[in-house]
Amino acid sequence: MNEIVIKQNIVPNVWLMGIYSPQVAKKAKPGQFVILRVTETGERIPLTIADFDSDKGIVFIIFQVVGKTTSILSTLNIGDSIADFVGPLGMPYEQDSNDKSYLFIAGGLGIPAIYSKVKMLHSQGKDIEIIVGGRSKENIFFEEELRKYCSSLYISTNDGSYGQKGLVTDILTQLLENGKRYDEIFAVGPVLMMKAVVDITKKYGIKTLVSLNPIMVDGTGMCGGCRVKIGNEIKFACVDGPIFNGFEVDFDGLMKRNSYYQDLENLSYKEHKCKIGLGE
Amino acid sequence: MQNWIGGVEKLDVLKRVPIKEQEPIERIHNFDEVCFGYTPDEAAMEAQRCLQCKNAPCVKGCPVEVKIPEFIQLIKEKKFKESYFKILETNLLPAICGRVCPQETQCEQNCVRGIKGEPIAIGKLERFVADWFRQNCEFEFSKPQPNGRKVAIIGSGPAGLSCASSLAKMGYEVTIFEAFHKLGGVLYYGIPEFRLPKEVVEWEIENLKKMGVDFRTNMIFGKTFDLEDLKQEGFDAVFISSGAGLPNFLNIEGELLNGIYSANEFLTRINLMKAYKFPEYDTPIKLGKKVGVIGGGNVAMDAARVARRLGSEVYILYRRTEAEMPARKEEILHAKEEGIKIVELVSPVRFIGDESGHVRALELVKMKLSEEDSSGRRSVKPVHGSNFVFEADNFIVAIGQSPNPLVKKAVPDLELNPNGSIKVDESLMTNIEGVFAGGDIVTGAATVILAMGMGKKAAENIDRYLNAKKHENL
Numbered sequence: 001m002n003e004i005v006i007k008q009n010i011v012p013n014v015w016l017m018g019i020y021s022p023q024v025a026k027k028a029k030p031g032q033f034v035i036l037r038v039t040e041t042g043e044r045i046p047l048t049i050a051d052f053d054s055d056k057g058i059v060f061i062i063f064q065v066v067g068k069t070t071s072i073l074s075t076l077n078i079g080d081s082i083a084d085f086v087g088p089l090g091m092p093y094e095q096d097s098n099d100k101s102y103l104f105i106a107g108g109l110g111i112p113a114i115y116s117k118v119k120m121l122h123s124q125g126k127d128i129e130i131i132v133g134g135r136s137k138e139n140i141f142f143e144e145e146l147r148k149y150c151s152s153l154y155i156s157t158n159d160g161s162y163g164q165k166g167l168v169t170d171i172l173t174q175l176l177e178n179g180k181r182y183d184e185i186f187a188v189g190p191v192l193m194m195k196a197v198v199d200i201t202k203k204y205g206i207k208t209l210v211s212l213n214p215i216m217v218d219g220t221g222m223c224g225g226c227r228v229k230i231g232n233e234i235k236f237a238c239v240d241g242p243i244f245n246g247f248e249v250d251f252d253g254l255m256k257r258n259s260y261y262q263d264l265e266n267l268s269y270k271e272h273k274c275k276i277g278l279g280e
Numbered sequence: 281m282q283n284w285i286g287g288v289e290k291l292d293v294l295k296r297v298p299i300k301e302q303e304p305i306e307r308i309h310n311f312d313e314v315c316f317g318y319t320p321d322e323a324a325m326e327a328q329r330c331l332q333c334k335n336a337p338c339v340k341g342c343p344v345e346v347k348i349p350e351f352i353q354l355i356k357e358k359k360f361k362e363s364y365f366k367i368l369e370t371n372l373l374p375a376i377c378g379r380v381c382p383q384e385t386q387c388e389q390n391c392v393r394g395i396k397g398e399p400i401a402i403g404k405l406e407r408f409v410a411d412w413f414r415q416n417c418e419f420e421f422s423k424p425q426p427n428g429r430k431v432a433i434i435g436s437g438p439a440g441l442s443c444a445s446s447l448a449k450m451g452y453e454v455t456i457f458e459a460f461h462k463l464g465g466v467l468y469y470g471i472p473e474f475r476l477p478k479e480v481v482e483w484e485i486e487n488l489k490k491m492g493v494d495f496r497t498n499m500i501f502g503k504t505f506d507l508e509d510l511k512q513e514g515f516d517a518v519f520i521s522s523g524a525g526l527p528n529f530l531n532i533e534g535e536l537l538n539g540i541y542s543a544n545e546f547l548t549r550i551n552l553m554k555a556y557k558f559p560e561y562d563t564p565i566k567l568g569k570k571v572g573v574i575g576g577g578n579v580a581m582d583a584a585r586v587a588r589r590l591g592s593e594v595y596i597l598y599r600r601t602e603a604e605m606p607a608r609k610e611e612i613l614h615a616k617e618e619g620i621k622i623v624e625l626v627s628p629v630r631f632i633g634d635e636s637g638h639v640r641a642l643e644l645v646k647m648k649l650s651e652e653d654s655s656g657r658r659s660v661k662p663v664h665g666s667n668f669v670f671e672a673d674n675f676i677v678a679i680g681q682s683p684n685p686l687v688k689k690a691v692p693d694l695e696l697n698p699n700g701s702i703k704v705d706e707s708l709m710t711n712i713e714g715v716f717a718g719g720d721i722v723t724g725a726a727t728v729i730l731a732m733g734m735g736k737k738a739a740e741n742i743d744r745y746l747n748a749k750k751h752e753n754l
Binding site: 261 | 460526544545560566
């Protein structure tokens with residue numbers, strides 16, 4: 001159980017893994033996530049289900065090495081197992097059957113979170129356009145895979161090393177200014193990016209969904225660590241989300257909460273790097 | 281003191297044989313158990329105080345009716361092993377119950393010795409017997425003839441464990457499904473190590489495994505599996521004991537600020553994830569110099585005492601007075617011994633934060649206690665214009681839990697009560713045939729022993745139900 005059956009380095013620091021977990025693969029739906037724990041002393045971290053193969057019992061995750069846990073995970077190989085792999089968690093993505101045209105916006109590590117939804121909508125014959133953005137050319141991945149499922153794919157990089165120079169929101173603005181309209185826009189990526197997208201789409205009154213990434217512990221609604229303000233209500237992202245109406249999200253509150261443990265996370269990562277001989 | 285069996289110290293039948301505890305000054309620096317428990321001699325001495333009442337009112341005070349005078353008589357005779365098995369006849373988890381039951385309002389409240397003096401230390405004796413057995417004997421269990429029927433239990437907390445043990449004794453093939461990576465429910469993630477060592481919980485669970493109970497972790501009801509899956513796997517009945525794990529919040533301004541934890545999150549990070557051992561363990565916890573804990577129940581005491589052990593100065597903020605606190609008297613006393621201060625008659629109004637989004641203070645309003653109403657409960661009213669600001673680095677909200685709504689999402693046709701708990705009939709069956717429920721998911725947040733009592737009752741009813749069904753088929 002929880003054996004790593006596929007491992008690929010997609011771009012520097014970003015890995016794709018296929019985990020053998022038939023029970024999760026059987027129930028998984030686009031929009032859901034898993035919680036995993038790599039080792040017996042490990043923490044529980046949430047990761048989006050990028051894709052799944054119910055027949056083979058495999059769940060695909062994509063992660064960037066940003067701290068101790070993802071660092072340890074990236075050093076495991078095919079045949080190794082992780083301690084715990086729980087899910088599928090959260091509410092699945094539900095599309096309005098009347099909606100026909102979609103724009104997906106993925107910034108950085110947002111790509112895995114849009115992938116399975118794009119695939120699903122494509123299989124239903126919906127019209128899909130996608131904007132993908134990253135810091136630099138080496139941060140853009142899954143281009144070919146995504147192209148298969150959409151009518152247009154726009155790419156932006158902050159440094160202009162690939163696609164259009166600038167931000168995903170620059171492309172969004174151009175599309176909307178040129179008269180493009182969509183039934184639904186789905187944005188996922190860094191909180192600042194999602195906030196910037198919503199600021200634009202609000203003006204046009206286009207329904208916009210976002211997928212939130214607050215700090216989580218259990219992922220089953222029993223601690224409230226992942227609480228977010230949606231409209232005037234407090235919601236638990238792990239059970240009520242992670243997908244919410246972008247117009248109602250308190251992004252500033254989310255950003256502040258996400259930074260709470262930054263110092264301890266850095267400490268933990270630094271100590272880990274020292275132990276394995278990578279420290280300064 | 282060690283010479284009392286030799287007759288040097290005379291037993292005062294009106295007073296309890298004292299029990300040794302870790303000194304407060306020491307224990308606030310560790311998570312080791314506070315109470316050391318009786319030695320065999322001390323236990324035998326305390327057992328001598330029991331009057332061996334014929335009608336034994338103590339037994340009536342116990343939700344699972346442990347044969348109290350009988351097990352105490354065996355301690356007196358120093359037949360500890362026999363005493364352990366006597367308890368086991370009605371209670372499968374004595375090492376846990378002896379530690380966490382509120383005996384002062386149950387068995388010990390009814391003790392005849394308590395009329396003139398101090399009641400027999402029934403809880404401490406139960407705990408002694410279980411600990412003695414754990415340290416000196418190997419748990420063996422002769423499995424009954426399997427009856428060929430399978431029961432699924434959802435949740436490995438006290439209700440699920442006790443239901444499982446009762447069913448296993450009857451010959452059922454039992455599987456417990458647990459959402460977390462560790463077993464025990466609130467016994468593991470909720471109650472801290474210094475009150476209930478995890479090694480004790482693990483030992484009790486190992487015994488259940490020896491009885492043939494199968495455990496599956498990381499299985500979330502309604503997400504990883506549902507009723508249909510259980511049916512397909514051939515389970516004949518289901519017992520839902522998923523607890524009241526949804527933390528209540530105050531719903532006041534500023535509750536989203538950093539530094540405010542639900543007691544569930546705080547205790548889960550500490551007990552389940554061992555955040556107090558960070559960075560040896562990866563899960564972090566952050567606590568500043570001064571912490572306010574909101575609430576007056578056992579969970580509030582646990583959270584406060586954990587915070588104290590992390591080095592903080594701790595204040596319990598409670599809307600009534602200490603006398604009305606629902607927490608066990610023993611826990612309140614322990615908390616006070618550890619230097620935790622209680623601020624009575626205050627109610628939260630709003631949290632105040634700084635620029636970075638971190639909480640800095642809580643605005644409180646003073647409360648006034650009214651006269652007792654007909655039910656004997658005194659209500660509280662805010663004193664107009666008495667608002668003041670209480671500064672602290674962190675706040676922990678411990679104002680109760682509600683039933684977890686995931687179950688309803690998993691089984692939409694399940695009938696609930698208005699408060700979200702599962703509706704059951706007198707046999708603990710839900711509106712869905714063959715699906716039973718018990719513990720906090722039915723009663724709302726209650727005690728470990730009440731949950732265990734319900735688990736046991738559910739097992740008997742499941743057995744009756746399946747036997748009746750078998751006759752129908754014939």
